[in-house]
Amino acid sequence: MSPAREVACPSCGAPVKFASAVSLLSICPYCSSTLLRRDLDVENVGKMAELVADSSPLQLMAEGRYRGAYFTVVGRIQVEYSEGTWNEWFILFGDGRTGWLGEASGSYTVSFETPVQEAIPPWEGLHPGLQVTLKGRPYEVSDLREAKVVGGEGELPFRVGCGYAARVADLRTDSERFATLEYSDETPRVFLGEAVEFGALQLRGLRRFEGW
Amino acid sequence: MTATPQAPVDSRPRKPAAPSAKTLTCSGCGAPLAVRAPGHSLSVACGSCGAVLDAKDPNLQIIASFEKRTKLKPLIPLGTRGRFRGQPFEVIGFLVRQVTIEGETFAWSEYLLFNPFQGFRWLTEYQGHWISAKTASGIPKADPSGGEGAVSYLGATFRHFQMAEAETIYVLGEFPWRVQAGERVVVEDYISPPRILSSEVTPEERTWSIGEHVDGEQVWKAFKLSGSPPPREGVGVAEPSPYAPQARTMRWLFLAFLAAAFVLNLLFGLMAQNRVVYSKQFQYVRGQGSPAVVTEPFELTGRRSNVLVEIATTVTNQWAYFTLALIDEATGQALDFGREVAFYAGVEDGESWTEGSRNDSVYLSSVPSGRYYLLISPETDAAGLGYTLRIRRDVPRTMHFFVALGLLAILPLWFWFRKAHFEYRRWRESDHPWVESGGSDEDDD
Numbered sequence: 280m281s282p283a284r285e286v287a288c289p290s291c292g293a294p295v296k297f298a299s300a301v302s303l304l305s306i307c308p309y310c311s312s313t314l315l316r317r318d319l320d321v322e323n324v325g326k327m328a329e330l331v332a333d334s335s336p337l338q339l340m341a342e343g344r345y346r347g348a349y350f351t352v353v354g355r356i357q358v359e360y361s362e363g364t365w366n367e368w369f370i371l372f373g374d375g376r377t378g379w380l381g382e383a384s385g386s387y388t389v390s391f392e393t394p395v396q397e398a399i400p401p402w403e404g405l406h407p408g409l410q411v412t413l414k415g416r417p418y419e420v421s422d423l424r425e426a427k428v429v430g431g432e433g434e435l436p437f438r439v440g441c442g443y444a445a446r447v448a449d450l451r452t453d454s455e456r457f458a459t460l461e462y463s464d465e466t467p468r469v470f471l472g473e474a475v476e477f478g479a480l481q482l483r484g485l486r487r488f489e490g491w
Numbered sequence: 492m493t494a495t496p497q498a499p500v501d502s503r504p505r506k507p508a509a510p511s512a513k514t515l516t517c518s519g520c521g522a523p524l525a526v527r528a529p530g531h532s533l534s535v536a537c538g539s540c541g542a543v544l545d546a547k548d549p550n551l552q553i554i555a556s557f558e559k560r561t562k563l564k565p566l567i568p569l570g571t572r573g574r575f576r577g578q579p580f581e582v583i584g585f586l587v588r589q590v591t592i593e594g595e596t597f598a599w600s601e602y603l604l605f606n607p608f609q610g611f612r613w614l615t616e617y618q619g620h621w622i623s624a625k626t627a628s629g630i631p632k633a634d635p636s637g638g639e640g641a642v643s644y645l646g647a648t649f650r651h652f653q654m655a656e657a658e659t660i661y662v663l664g665e666f667p668w669r670v671q672a673g674e675r676v677v678v679e680d681y682i683s684p685p686r687i688l689s690s691e692v693t694p695e696e697r698t699w700s701i702g703e704h705v706d707g708e709q710v711w712k713a714f715k716l717s718g719s720p721p722p723r724e725g726v727g728v729a730e731p732s733p734y735a736p737q738a739r740t741m742r743w744l745f746l747a748f749l750a751a752a753f754v755l756n757l758l759f760g761l762m763a764q765n766r767v768v769y770s771k772q773f774q775y776v777r778g779q780g781s782p783a784v785v786t787e788p789f790e791l792t793g794r795r796s797n798v799l800v801e802i803a804t805t806v807t808n809q810w811a812y813f814t815l816a817l818i819d820e821a822t823g824q825a826l827d828f829g830r831e832v833a834f835y836a837g838v839e840d841g842e843s844w845t846e847g848s849r850n851d852s853v854y855l856s857s858v859p860s861g862r863y864y865l866l867i868s869p870e871t872d873a874a875g876l877g878y879t880l881r882i883r884r885d886v887p888r889t890m891h892f893f894v895a896l897g898l899l900a901i902l903p904l905w906f907w908f909r910k911a912h913f914e915y916r917r918w919r920e921s922d923h924p925w926v927e928s929g930g931s932d933e934d935d936d
Contacts, residue, residue, distance in 0.1 A: 297512075297570075298569065299568070299570035299583065302569075307514075311523055312515070313524055314513070314515075315512060321553055321556050324561060325561060325661050325663060327662065328584060328663075328671070329666070331583065331605065336607050362668065385606065385607075385608065419632070452630070453629050453643060453644050454645060454646075455629060457628065474628030477609050485608070488607045
């Protein structure tokens with residue numbers, strides 16, 4: 280956020296900060312000039328929000344812990360859907376297990392592709408509110424998304440093409456556990472996981488944000 | 492696992508375009524201009540030559556237009572950073588939403604807090620009551636055990652509080668999506684104070700957030716704000732009851748005192764003499780001498796305690812009145828009292844009935860020890876009267892126990908009333924008030 284809100288004073292060249300995305304005026308701390316923002320859409324102030332800069336604190340080779348086991352972030356796919364984007368980071372545990380660390384706007388999930396005995400309903404049969412049992416536990420379909428992979432990097436278990444489309448169903452519970460059903464192949468893939476607090480992941484090697 | 496060439500990731504943080512700015516300079520002398528008292532009577536004047544910017548100046552018009560659109564000032568200015576609940580957060584967005592219920596409009600403020608690692612948090616403020624909330628990762632499920640519409644989430648039961656259509660009337664700053672004034676969502680609140688679950692339903696989706704009551708002072712401290720938080724009005728939706736933590740103590744105290752009163756009552760019962768000190772039958776026939784009799788002296792011993800006087804008569808469809816005096820032999824001091832018995836019986840419409848009683852008893856309290864005698868003078872409408880007089884000393888009474896019970900109950904009852912009144916005031920704002928409001932219900936606090 281903050282670095283973006285800095286300008287060089289047109290009078291003396293010193294860096295001048297605007298307090299927020301909608302600050303119109305600022306005083307140069309060096310030459311005391313009054314600076315007037317020119318890029319602010321004054322007409323929309325109070326009516327429409329600005330968009331938050333979308334950036335992930337994770338990056339390849341970041342390390343963390345999940346339920347006591349160490350993992351390294353080795354790959355990433357970037358997925359886009361109508362409401363925004365999210366990242367699925369491919370993680371490799373010390374014992375060779377692999378999983379996915381999902382990350383969007385500061386919320387984090389860890390999930391694993393898990394074979395299940397139960398029959399998975401076809402995409403056409405899904406609707407929000409539908410109850411689905413996976414590994415003997417109840418889940419509820421919360422939303423259905425047509426997602427598009429817009430990028431990938433690092434090591435991944437499959438080849439990612441730009442624009443690769445995936446139909447994704449999110450299933451949730453009344454706890455932190457959740458499931459994702461992905462309908463890109465003939466047989467849907469099942470991912471079971473849970474939402475995790477950022478602090479609990481004990482992540483290291485993160486991207487740095489100026490001022491934070 | 493394969494390491495494959497991938498489509499490139501756009502890993503640059505997507506930033507809004509860097510702002511651009513220009514300086515305001517005096518057209519007369521070229522010195523920087525200063526904006527004075529923005530928000531009040533706006534003026535832009537040259538600090539050096541004193542020239543005042545013309546009202547038609549485009550720069551001034553932009554500033555004036557901006558000022559007009561930012562009349563609603565967030566209590567926490569955008570751009571403020573603070574340490575909230577152990578993590579640094581910056582206030583990046585502010586919006587005001589309102590609901591209309593039965594023609595009345597209620598507006599509240601929401602502040603969006605951001606930390607690049609922790610993501611977003613919401614701080615909402617309504618009438619001085621603050622709630623910190625974040626997106627819930629699960630979905631609550633219906634829980635009929637908590638009453639109609641209740642849900643359970645993460646092991647707790649949340650009771651349905653309110654459903655309303657909220658309209659965004661003002662928005663300032665940055666949000667993860669394009670919030671626009673005029674947007675409407677159906678908001679439903681469920682509470683388990685100090686926690687609150689809220690769901691927002693748009694035609695596309697239903698999102699849940701979980702929040703918790705926060706003290707205004709805590710918010711002020713976290714963001715190092717000047718002044719003091721707005722005063723609280725009424726009871727907050729998720730405000731924890733100040734009585735809840737004491738309720739347990741109160742219950743235990745009451746039970747403890749109850750047990751103590753019971754034990755004391757039992758002890759007094761065991762210690763009491765409960766002794767018959769006098770008992771005698773009397774016959775009175777009208778026209779045969781004076782009805783008044785004087786008993787033989789009897790001894791009342793032990794501590795200052797009660798005396799039970801029992802009179803058993805044989806009246807039927809008659810009455811009798813006894814004028815009595817308990818006289819201390821040594822001092823001659825008398826305790827005067829009168830007792831009446833009346834007993835009627837008959838058969839009416841094949842059913843027998845009775846009214847009144849043949850017997851009477853009375854306690855005389857705190858009678859000191861000593862030698863006493865009793866003076867009795869009966870009156871009656873009967874031709875003759877047979878009665879038995881019995882005097883008992885130091886009789887244990889359970890009434891004392893019930894009086895103690897009543898006194899002990901005052902505090903817990905008062906406490907329970909306060910607690911209930913608090914909840915009543917909370918729920919009065921909900922869809923489920925305890926009493927359906929009849930238009931005018933003024934707050935008595």
